[in-house]
Amino acid sequence: MCSWGALRAWNITSPGGVNIPYFLSESVTALFSIVGNLFICTIILRNRKLRTVITNYFLVSLAMADILVGAVAIPCALSTDMGLPRHRPQLCLLMLCTLLVLTQASVFGLLAIAVERYISILKPFQYKSWLSPRNSLLVILACWALAVVIGLFPAMGWHDPLPANGECLFNSIINDTYMVYFNFMTCMLVPLSVMMVLYGRIFLEVRRQIRKVAEGEVDISARQRRRIVVRKEMQTATSLFIILFFFAVCWLPVHILNTVMLLCPTCYIPSQLIMTAIILSHANSAINPVIYVFRVRSFRKAFERAFSCIWYSTAVSVFSTSGMMPSTVSEMQLRNLSLPGK
Numbered sequence: 001m002c003s004w005g006a007l008r009a010w011n012i013t014s015p016g017g018v019n020i021p022y023f024l025s026e027s028v029t030a031l032f033s034i035v036g037n038l039f040i041c042t043i044i045l046r047n048r049k050l051r052t053v054i055t056n057y058f059l060v061s062l063a064m065a066d067i068l069v070g071a072v073a074i075p076c077a078l079s080t081d082m083g084l085p086r087h088r089p090q091l092c093l094l095m096l097c098t099l100l101v102l103t104q105a106s107v108f109g110l111l112a113i114a115v116e117r118y119i120s121i122l123k124p125f126q127y128k129s130w131l132s133p134r135n136s137l138l139v140i141l142a143c144w145a146l147a148v149v150i151g152l153f154p155a156m157g158w159h160d161p162l163p164a165n166g167e168c169l170f171n172s173i174i175n176d177t178y179m180v181y182f183n184f185m186t187c188m189l190v191p192l193s194v195m196m197v198l199y200g201r202i203f204l205e206v207r208r209q210i211r212k213v214a215e216g217e218v219d220i221s222a223r224q225r226r227r228i229v230v231r232k233e234m235q236t237a238t239s240l241f242i243i244l245f246f247f248a249v250c251w252l253p254v255h256i257l258n259t260v261m262l263l264c265p266t267c268y269i270p271s272q273l274i275m276t277a278i279i280l281s282h283a284n285s286a287i288n289p290v291i292y293v294f295r296v297r298s299f300r301k302a303f304e305r306a307f308s309c310i311w312y313s314t315a316v317s318v319f320s321t322s323g324m325m326p327s328t329v330s331e332m333q334l335r336n337l338s339l340p341g342k
Helices: 004-013 020-046 054-081 089-122 124-130 133-151 176-184 189-214 220-263 271-295 297-321 331-338
Strands: none
Touching: 020 054, 020 271, 020 297, 054 089, 054 133, 054 271, 089 124, 089 133, 089 189, 089 220, 176 220, 189 220, 220 271, 271 297
16 A cells, blocks of 8 residues: 555655665565456456456455555655655655555445445345445445545645655655544544444354354255355455455554654654564555455466466477477376366
């Protein structure tokens, strides 16, 4: 997501300079964020069945936010870390606000997913009317619009005076009170608290449904059907809760460190701790696709198929180059090599 924490902390140890490990770690994070989330979007958009699942509308929105983190936010972070662009205040503010917008879009995206899961499990009879495809798209657009408004507040005047040397440094321009009291405590902690409550209610409801099935309060055929539904909903809710958990783990350290810097300017914070928090915050954009692949069956199968195709294509290329195709090695043999152990 945005790198305001990175810029604030990094300028403590390397003002105006380029640190190669930091640059490389950011670049790798950007690459994995783009590739992983593009993979998720491609799977959903190419599979007709997945395209009809409302939850996946919100997953695509979240994946798009993470793609933009890798493609736009991290490059902006690397530029502003070096004080670029110099003497161009409007462009500087736009780049800094872009970082804030993408972070907020992810927070609201996760909140929308939690609300959608809550309605699906606790209000199943109202689900289709409340979250039709049209209504879901409107919710997604509203989340992005609200994220843009919140992220552009500094450009509307809530920022510190530009430094005399014209450098575009986050901690010199973006107001500390905006970042801590508004961006963190209002726009992140409140949505996170709501999400925690929603997922808590979801787990309690799922446990109640499981007990109902176990006690035989419904007939046999309905019991089996409900068991399958509950199991699937539980798996989905657990996967999305894990995404929420990693988001909090990745982002809270950076926000907490900035809060400490504001409330206790003389407090010493080790640079190693700051750097760990920076890398952790940016790595969140690359974590979500990994969770999808390991937790969601449809994504896992798609990953296995993609890996199989890559393995097969590589094997064909190697054998063709060596002159072993097609007389020595058959196409069927190559397909059997595509997924060892399968």
